[in-house]
Amino acid sequence: MGYRLVLKTIGKILLLESILMFLPLIISIIYQDGNVSVFLSSIIILFLLGFLFLRIKTESKKLFLHENFIIVAICWIVMSIFGAVPFILSKEFSSIINSIFESISGFTATGTTILINIENLSKSILFWRGFTQWIGGLGVLTFIIAVLPGKNSFNNMFKTEITGPSKEKLVPKLSQNAKILYLIYISLTCLEIIFLLLAGMNFYDAVIHALSNAGTGGFSNKNLGVVYYKNIFIEIILLIFMILFSINFAFYYDIVEKNFKSIIQNDEFKFYIFILILSSVIVFFDINKIYRSCFVSLRYSVFSVTSTISTSGYAIIDKNNLPSLSQFILFILMIFGGCAGSTSGGLKLIRILIIIKLITREINKLFHPKIIENIEINNSSVSEKMLYDVLIYFCVFIFIIFSFTFLLILTDKKDIWSSLNIIISSLNNIGYCFGNLSTSKNLENLSNLGKIILSTCMIIGRLEIYPVILMILSIFKIKK
Amino acid sequence: MKIIIAGCGKAGYNLASVLFENNDIIMIDENKEALERADQNLDVMCIKGNCISSKILLEAGVNNCDVLVSVTTRDETNIVCCLTAKNLGASRVIARIRNYEYANEIDEMKSDMNLDLVINPEKKVADEILKFLKFSKDIKVDFFANKNIEILEIKINKKNLMCNLKLKDIIKNDNQNILIAAILRDNFVIVPKGNDVIKENDTVYIIAHGNKTINFCQRNKIYVNKLNSVIIVGGGRIGCYLAEYLNNLGIKTKIFEVDKKRCIFLNDILPKSVIINGDGMDDKLLKSENIEDADAFISLTGRDEENLISVLLAKNLGAKKVIAKINREHYSRAINSLNLNIDNIINPGMITSKYVARYIDNIGDNINNSLINIKKLNVFDFKIDISTSFLNKYIKNLNLIENVLIAAIIRNREIIIPDGESIVKLGDHLVLISKSENITDINDIIKL
Structure with a gap:
C-alpha cells in the first residue's frame, strides 16, 4: 500500500487544520482570553508537521478501493487527535484523554461532552470546539477535494465520507460536486447565524450554535444548553435547521436547478417527514399526561423528536424522566438517524426504508411463492446488490453495537441500559442518550479504556463502519 | 466541456478515460455493471437508461452539452441517439457507425442527418495501419478531408532531391497536384512562396491527394517503405x-x-x-x-x-x-x-478514442475548425457560404493576410489543390493552413 501517499494526505489534512485554526486565533485576539499563544503554537506544530509530510515524494499511482477506505479512516483519526492539540495546550481539560475524546466527539459531530462546567472554558476554545463539528459534518476530504485541483484518486475517498448507501453525483466532476455541497453547507450555516441573531442571541453564541447545528453535532456553549435562553424562537430556528441539515443536500441542488419532479419523487424525504410527524404525535400524547398543556407538550415533543432523528442531540427536557413509551420511541429514532447525503449520523432512513420494503417483499413471497418484485426507491428499482449491501450493513451495525456494548460493560461495569444507550449514541453520532451515562459527570468518571471505546465508536459511526474495520485489519497484517 | 457519452462499453470507457480529466463527462448505459466500473475508476457521472429516450437524455443535460458521443453496440441506436440529441439542443453530436454496408454512404449520412463527426473505428484502424505501412517513422502523416488528402511532415536531408531547390521548380518537375504548405526552419514556420528554397534540415509539410504522395516521395528520394x-x-x-x-x-x-x-x-x-x-x-x-x-x-x-x-x-x-x-x-x-x-501493435480502442478526443480537444480550444495542429501550424476547414467576401474570385487576386495559405478546395467531394487560377465557389470547403490559431471566420484571412 502507498504509505507515502497516506502520509502525504495526512500532511494535507494537517495543513488545512492549521489554517482553520486561524479562526479561533482571531476569536482569541478579539476577546483577549489569553489563548493566543495556545492557538499560535498549535498552528505552528500542525503546519510544520503537515509541511514535513507534504514534502514526501509520491509516485502517482491508482489507489484500490480498500486503500481509499484505509486512508480516510487514518486521516480522520489523525485529524481528530491533532484537533485536540489546542485543548491540551490550553490546560482547560482535566486530561489528555478527555481532550481527545472531546475533539473526536466534535469532529464526528457527535456532541457528547465530557465537560462538567462548559462555561468555565475560554471563548476561543469553545469556538474551536463548535467549529470542529462544522468541519467534520460534511467531511474534511470533501473540503480538500473542493479546494484543491481535482485528482482522480480522491473519487472513492469522497464516497467514503459522504453518508448513506447511495452516492450519486450531482454533477460529473468530483471537485465541482464537493464545491456545490460546501456552498450549500456554508450558505445554510450563514442563514442560521442570521436567524439566530434576529431571535435575540448574541453574535458569538449564534455562531457557535449555528456551526454545531450545521454538523448536526449539538455542542452548546452553555451548561444548560438550549434551555438557557428560554426563548421559543431560538428553539424553533434550531428545530428548522436541524431538519434542514439532516435531509439530503441533493434536495437543495434540485431546488436551485428547479428540478421539482425529483423532489416530489424523493421517497426518503417523504419517509422522513412521515416519521417526524408520527413520532411527534405519539410523544405528544404520551407526555401530555405529565405537562397537561398542549403547547408545552407540543414544544417538547417536536423538539426532542427532531433533535434525536437528526442526530443533533440538543435536549430541552430531562430525558430520563420521560414516560417509557416516549423513551422507547426516541431510542428507536436514535438508531434511525437522518437522510443519506446529509450531515446527520445513524443508520440513515433510506436503509430503513429499503429494509421495510424487503420485509414486505419477503412476506409477499410467502403468499405468492413465484412472485418477482422489484423494490423501488425514488421511482427506480434498487439493484439486488444494493439490497444485499444494505442488509449486510444492517447486520454489521447490530453486531458492532452489541460487541462494543459488551466491551464497555467489561471495562466499566455500568448497567446494560446505560451502556447500550451510550454506545448507540456514540455510534450514531447523536450525543444524547438515556440512562446513567447521559450526564457529563458520569462520563468523565469512565475509565480511560471506556473513553477510547466510545471515541472509536464515534469514528466508526461517522465513516459508516467499513473504513475503520479495514484499517484495523490492515494494521494487523503489517504485524504479521 | 460537458460531454455525454452514450454507451459505456469498451469504446465509451476508453473515450471517457482519455477525456475525463479536463471535461465533465456523463455516461449513459443500460448495463449497470458497465456503469459501476466507470464510476469506480473514472471521475464521471453515470446514468442508467436508454440513450434514445429523451427523458434520459434530458436528465443527462443534453440541452446544454457541448458534445454527445454515441458509441453503443448498434449503429442504428447511435444514429437515432444523435438525432434526438441534436433536436434536444446538443451543440455537437458524434456517432459511431461501423457497418460495412454504410461505409461508403457515411458522407451522405453525415450531411443529411446533421452529424458533426462519424467514427468508423475499423476504418480508422485501417488508416492507422496504412500509415504505418506506407511511411517510415521519420515521416508523420495526417489525413483530412475525409482521408483523401494527406499532410506529410518530412525532415529534409541531403539525399532528398528536393534539397536546395526552389519551390516552383519542385512543383514544375512534378506535374501532379502537390502543395508545399509550410516549412519549419529553426523552429520558425514559413508559409512559403514560389521562390523560397528548401534547405537541409528543414521540416516540410506537403499536402497532396492520398494516392499521389507515395509517387512524389519516391521521385524525390524520400524514404518510403517499399510495399509490393x-x-x-x-x-x-x-x-x-x-x-x-x-x-x-x-x-x-x-x-x-x-x-x-x-x-x-x-x-x-x-x-x-x-x-x-x-x-x-x-x-x-x-x-x-x-x-x-x-x-x-x-x-x-x-x-x-x-x-x-x-x-x-x-x-x-x-x-x-x-x-x-x-x-x-x-x-x-x-x-x-x-x-x-x-x-x-495496434489497439483499435485506443486509436478511436484518441481520435475522438483530439477532435473534442480542438473544439475546446475555440479553434473550432482546426483539424490538425502540427507544432506551430494550424489547419482549418471552412465552408464557403453567402457571407464569404471573396466568392467567385480568382485566388491570385485575393489579398491574403500574412502566413495563410489556401491548401485545398473541396468541391462536391472532389479535391482541388488550388493554384492562382482557381476560383472559390459557393458550397466549397476551404482547407487553410496558418500560423495563427485564432481564425474564427473565413473572412478573417483577407487583408482589410
Whole structure:
C-alpha cells in the first residue's frame, strides 16, 4: 500500500487544520482570553508537521478501493487527535484523554461532552470546539477535494465520507460536486447565524450554535444548553435547521436547478417527514399526561423528536424522566438517524426504508411463492446488490453495537441500559442518550479504556463502519 | 466541456478515460455493471437508461452539452441517439457507425442527418495501419478531408532531391497536384512562396491527394517503405478496409480467412485481392503462400492470442514487417514488456478514442475548425457560404493576410489543390493552413 501517499494526505489534512485554526486565533485576539499563544503554537506544530509530510515524494499511482477506505479512516483519526492539540495546550481539560475524546466527539459531530462546567472554558476554545463539528459534518476530504485541483484518486475517498448507501453525483466532476455541497453547507450555516441573531442571541453564541447545528453535532456553549435562553424562537430556528441539515443536500441542488419532479419523487424525504410527524404525535400524547398543556407538550415533543432523528442531540427536557413509551420511541429514532447525503449520523432512513420494503417483499413471497418484485426507491428499482449491501450493513451495525456494548460493560461495569444507550449514541453520532451515562459527570468518571471505546465508536459511526474495520485489519497484517 | 457519452462499453470507457480529466463527462448505459466500473475508476457521472429516450437524455443535460458521443453496440441506436440529441439542443453530436454496408454512404449520412463527426473505428484502424505501412517513422502523416488528402511532415536531408531547390521548380518537375504548405526552419514556420528554397534540415509539410504522395516521395528520394505484397490474416471489417486501400494503391494483397462463407463474401467485395480459406497460424500454408516475399504481415483476427502467435510465426518465416491487432489493453502492456520481435501493435480502442478526443480537444480550444495542429501550424476547414467576401474570385487576386495559405478546395467531394487560377465557389470547403490559431471566420484571412 502507498504509505507515502497516506502520509502525504495526512500532511494535507494537517495543513488545512492549521489554517482553520486561524479562526479561533482571531476569536482569541478579539476577546483577549489569553489563548493566543495556545492557538499560535498549535498552528505552528500542525503546519510544520503537515509541511514535513507534504514534502514526501509520491509516485502517482491508482489507489484500490480498500486503500481509499484505509486512508480516510487514518486521516480522520489523525485529524481528530491533532484537533485536540489546542485543548491540551490550553490546560482547560482535566486530561489528555478527555481532550481527545472531546475533539473526536466534535469532529464526528457527535456532541457528547465530557465537560462538567462548559462555561468555565475560554471563548476561543469553545469556538474551536463548535467549529470542529462544522468541519467534520460534511467531511474534511470533501473540503480538500473542493479546494484543491481535482485528482482522480480522491473519487472513492469522497464516497467514503459522504453518508448513506447511495452516492450519486450531482454533477460529473468530483471537485465541482464537493464545491456545490460546501456552498450549500456554508450558505445554510450563514442563514442560521442570521436567524439566530434576529431571535435575540448574541453574535458569538449564534455562531457557535449555528456551526454545531450545521454538523448536526449539538455542542452548546452553555451548561444548560438550549434551555438557557428560554426563548421559543431560538428553539424553533434550531428545530428548522436541524431538519434542514439532516435531509439530503441533493434536495437543495434540485431546488436551485428547479428540478421539482425529483423532489416530489424523493421517497426518503417523504419517509422522513412521515416519521417526524408520527413520532411527534405519539410523544405528544404520551407526555401530555405529565405537562397537561398542549403547547408545552407540543414544544417538547417536536423538539426532542427532531433533535434525536437528526442526530443533533440538543435536549430541552430531562430525558430520563420521560414516560417509557416516549423513551422507547426516541431510542428507536436514535438508531434511525437522518437522510443519506446529509450531515446527520445513524443508520440513515433510506436503509430503513429499503429494509421495510424487503420485509414486505419477503412476506409477499410467502403468499405468492413465484412472485418477482422489484423494490423501488425514488421511482427506480434498487439493484439486488444494493439490497444485499444494505442488509449486510444492517447486520454489521447490530453486531458492532452489541460487541462494543459488551466491551464497555467489561471495562466499566455500568448497567446494560446505560451502556447500550451510550454506545448507540456514540455510534450514531447523536450525543444524547438515556440512562446513567447521559450526564457529563458520569462520563468523565469512565475509565480511560471506556473513553477510547466510545471515541472509536464515534469514528466508526461517522465513516459508516467499513473504513475503520479495514484499517484495523490492515494494521494487523503489517504485524504479521 | 460537458460531454455525454452514450454507451459505456469498451469504446465509451476508453473515450471517457482519455477525456475525463479536463471535461465533465456523463455516461449513459443500460448495463449497470458497465456503469459501476466507470464510476469506480473514472471521475464521471453515470446514468442508467436508454440513450434514445429523451427523458434520459434530458436528465443527462443534453440541452446544454457541448458534445454527445454515441458509441453503443448498434449503429442504428447511435444514429437515432444523435438525432434526438441534436433536436434536444446538443451543440455537437458524434456517432459511431461501423457497418460495412454504410461505409461508403457515411458522407451522405453525415450531411443529411446533421452529424458533426462519424467514427468508423475499423476504418480508422485501417488508416492507422496504412500509415504505418506506407511511411517510415521519420515521416508523420495526417489525413483530412475525409482521408483523401494527406499532410506529410518530412525532415529534409541531403539525399532528398528536393534539397536546395526552389519551390516552383519542385512543383514544375512534378506535374501532379502537390502543395508545399509550410516549412519549419529553426523552429520558425514559413508559409512559403514560389521562390523560397528548401534547405537541409528543414521540416516540410506537403499536402497532396492520398494516392499521389507515395509517387512524389519516391521521385524525390524520400524514404518510403517499399510495399509490393501484403498478407492480411482475418477478413473482418478492418481487413476489408485495409485491403481496399491497398488495392487502390496497386499493392497485392492476400487475405487468410477461416470461414468459408466469409471468404466468398470477401471475394465479392474485394475482387483484386487473393482470398485464401485457411488458418493464419498454419506454417505450411503460410510457406506455400510465399510468406517470405511478403513486405508486411498483418494479423487482424478477433482473438488477441491468435494474432500474437501468427505474427511471431510470420516473422520467423521471413515476413519483413509484422503487425498484430491486440484488443485488450493489458495484453499490449504485457507484450511491450516482453520485447518480442513485433513491429507494431495496434489497439483499435485506443486509436478511436484518441481520435475522438483530439477532435473534442480542438473544439475546446475555440479553434473550432482546426483539424490538425502540427507544432506551430494550424489547419482549418471552412465552408464557403453567402457571407464569404471573396466568392467567385480568382485566388491570385485575393489579398491574403500574412502566413495563410489556401491548401485545398473541396468541391462536391472532389479535391482541388488550388493554384492562382482557381476560383472559390459557393458550397466549397476551404482547407487553410496558418500560423495563427485564432481564425474564427473565413473572412478573417483577407487583408482589410
